[in-house]
Amino acid sequence: MNDIRVRFAPSPTGYLHIGGLRTALYNYLFAKKNGGKFVLRIEDTDQTRFVEGAIENLIDSLHWAGIQYDEGVFVEDGKIVEKGDFGPYVQSKRLNIYRKYVDELIEKGHAYYCFCSKERLDAIRDEQKMKGMVPKYDGFCRNVSIEDAKKRVAAGEDHVVRLKLPHNKDIHFHDLVRGDITINTNDIDDQVLLKSDGFPTYHMAVVVDDHLMGITHIVRGEEWLPSTPKHIYMYEAFGWEKPTYVHLPTVLNKERKKLSKRHGDVSVDDFKTKGYLPEGLVNYLALVGWSPDGNEEILTMEEMVEKFTFDRVSKTGGIFDKDKLDWVNSHYIKSESLERIKGMTLPYLIEAGYMDETFAKENSGWVDVLIETVREGLSTVTEVVDKVQFVFEEDLLYESDAYDEFLNNENGRILMESIVKEAKESEEITMDNAKDFMKKIQKNTGIKGKNLFMPTRVALTGSAHGPELVNVLYLLGNDKIAERAQKVLDIID
Numbered sequence: 476m477n478d479i480r481v482r483f484a485p486s487p488t489g490y491l492h493i494g495g496l497r498t499a500l501y502n503y504l505f506a507k508k509n510g511g512k513f514v515l516r517i518e519d520t521d522q523t524r525f526v527e528g529a530i531e532n533l534i535d536s537l538h539w540a541g542i543q544y545d546e547g548v549f550v551e552d553g554k555i556v557e558k559g560d561f562g563p564y565v566q567s568k569r570l571n572i573y574r575k576y577v578d579e580l581i582e583k584g585h586a587y588y589c590f591c592s593k594e595r596l597d598a599i600r601d602e603q604k605m606k607g608m609v610p611k612y613d614g615f616c617r618n619v620s621i622e623d624a625k626k627r628v629a630a631g632e633d634h635v636v637r638l639k640l641p642h643n644k645d646i647h648f649h650d651l652v653r654g655d656i657t658i659n660t661n662d663i664d665d666q667v668l669l670k671s672d673g674f675p676t677y678h679m680a681v682v683v684d685d686h687l688m689g690i691t692h693i694v695r696g697e698e699w700l701p702s703t704p705k706h707i708y709m710y711e712a713f714g715w716e717k718p719t720y721v722h723l724p725t726v727l728n729k730e731r732k733k734l735s736k737r738h739g740d741v742s743v744d745d746f747k748t749k750g751y752l753p754e755g756l757v758n759y760l761a762l763v764g765w766s767p768d769g770n771e772e773i774l775t776m777e778e779m780v781e782k783f784t785f786d787r788v789s790k791t792g793g794i795f796d797k798d799k800l801d802w803v804n805s806h807y808i809k810s811e812s813l814e815r816i817k818g819m820t821l822p823y824l825i826e827a828g829y830m831d832e833t834f835a836k837e838n839s840g841w842v843d844v845l846i847e848t849v850r851e852g853l854s855t856v857t858e859v860v861d862k863v864q865f866v867f868e869e870d871l872l873y874e875s876d877a878y879d880e881f882l883n884n885e886n887g888r889i890l891m892e893s894i895v896k897e898a899k900e901s902e903e904i905t906m907d908n909a910k911d912f913m914k915k916i917q918k919n920t921g922i923k924g925k926n927l928f929m930p931t932r933v934a935l936t937g938s939a940h941g942p943e944l945v946n947v948l949y950l951l952g953n954d955k956i957a958e959r960a961q962k963v964l965d966i967i968d
C-alpha cells in the first residue's frame with residue numbers, strides 16, 4: 476500500500492503568492508509521481524490576518540493552474556466545502572483538538588503556563604537587544620509549579636502556554652533538500668503554543684494536524700526551516716513518528732531578493748490578468764529551483780510528474796526570470812490551438828475597442844487570420860492589443876529611418892501610385908489572391924524584390940519589420956490599402 480500524504484497549508488491572508496504556487500506544485504508533482512494523496516488545509520489560526528475571500532481566491536488560483544488535490548477544502552457552487560476523512564481541514568474549526576494536545580504537553584512537562592505581561596516581555600527584549608543578544612524569552616515562568624499555575628489560570632489570570640525546551644540539547648533532522656541539520660535548543664525560543672485568546676499558534680496547530688492527518692512529507696518554503704527543530708521536539712514529546720522534511724529554496728528576483736509586491740508582480744492573479752497561460756506559468760515555475768534530469772525546459776504537467784524528484788531541487792534560491800517566463804509562455808501561445816488563443820485574446824481586442832462581439836462573430840475568419848498573424852510574436856496574450864494595432868490605426872506613424880529609406884523617394888512614389896490604382900480597381904483581396912496583387916504591382920511598375928516589398932510594408936504597417944505581407948494585405952483590405960498608399964503620396968516631398 477502506498478501511503479504517501481503531502482499537504483499545502485496556506486494561510487488565508489491575501490492572494491496566492493507565486494512562491495506559494497510553486498510549493499503547491501512541488502507537493503502535487505511529488506504526490507502524483509508516487510501515487511500519494513495531496514491535501515489542502517487552511518491555516519487560519521492568526522485571525523487578525525484573515526482576509527475575506529482569500530480562501531476562495533487561493534482555491535481558484537490552484538484550479539486555474541491545473542493543480543489538483545484529493546482532500547481538504549474545495550469550493551462548490553460558490554460555497555466552501557470539505558472532503559476527506561481527516562477533517563475539519565480549516566484550523567479554526569479544530570480548536571478543541573489543539574486544546575487537548577496542549578494539555579497533554581503540559582501534563583508531560585513539555586509545556587508550561589506563562590503569565591508574563593507584554594511590558595515585561597518588551598523590557599527583556601529591549602535589554603537583550605542592547606546587550607547585542609538575540610531576543611529570547613528568559614524562562615521566568617518555567618519554574619512556576621503546575622499547581623500554582625493552574626490556580627492562577629482558574630482565577631482568570633492572563634496567560635499563554637509555552638514549549639518547555641530542554642537546555643543545551645542538539646536537535647537533529649534530515650531534510651531531503653538541505654541534508655542533515657543540527658540546531659541546539661539554546662538557540663531556540665520557548666515557543667508560544669497557545670495564545671492568550673485560546674487560539675493555538677501555527678507551531679502547535681501544524682504539528683498536531685500533520686500528525687492527525689497522516690502527513691508523511693512536509694514540503695514547504697525554507698522560511699520555515701528555523702521552526703522545524705521546535706516541531707521535531709514536539710513530535711518527540713508526543714511520541715509520534717516524525718514526517719520527512721523538504722524545505723524549498725525561496726523564489727528570488729534577478730537581484731537575488733525575495734520577490735515582493737514592491738518589485739512587480741507576485742500573485743498568481745497578477746500573472747493571470749497579464750495574459751500568461753497556466754501551462755506557461757506552471758512549466759516555468761517548476762524550473763525555478765528544480766531541473767529535470769535531461770535539463771528540458773518545455774514540459775507538460777504529465778512530463779513533470781514523471782520526472783520530478785527532490786534530489787534535483789537546488790539548495791539555493793531559485794531565480795525568477797521574467798524574460799525566461801515570457802519565452803516559455805510564448806511557446807505555449809504558439810503551440811496551443813488557435814481556438815483557445817482566440818478565446819483568450821478576444822476579450823482584450825474588444826476591451827481595446829477594436830471590435831465588438833457581433834463583429835467578431837460575423838467576421839470570424841478574418842479575426843482568426845488577425846490572431847494567427849501576430850501570435851508568433853506574443854509573450855503574453857494581452858500583448859495582442861499592441862501587435863494588431865497597425866490594422867486598426869487611423870493615422871499610421873512610420874519608423875523615421877524606414878520612411879526615409881523606403882518611402883520618401885521616387886521608387887516609393889511610383890509604387891504608391893500603382894498600389895492606390897490597383898487597390899481601387901482589383902477584386903477584393905483575399906489570403907489566396909494577395910500574392911497576385913503584389914505580382915500585378917511588380918508588373919505595372921517594374922519594381923521588384925526588396926524595393927517592392929519593403930516600401931509596401933512600411934506604407935501599410937509603419938514598420939520595416941512585421942508580419943507576412945500577404946496577411947497584412949488581406950487584413951487591411953482594398954480600401955485601407957488605397958488610403959494608406961495615398962497618404963504616403965500626400966506627404967512625401
Ligand code: GLU
Nearest residue numbers: 484485486518681695699
Ligand atoms: N501556514 C503556513 C504558510 O502560510 C504553512 C507553513 C507550512 O507549510 O508548514 O506558509
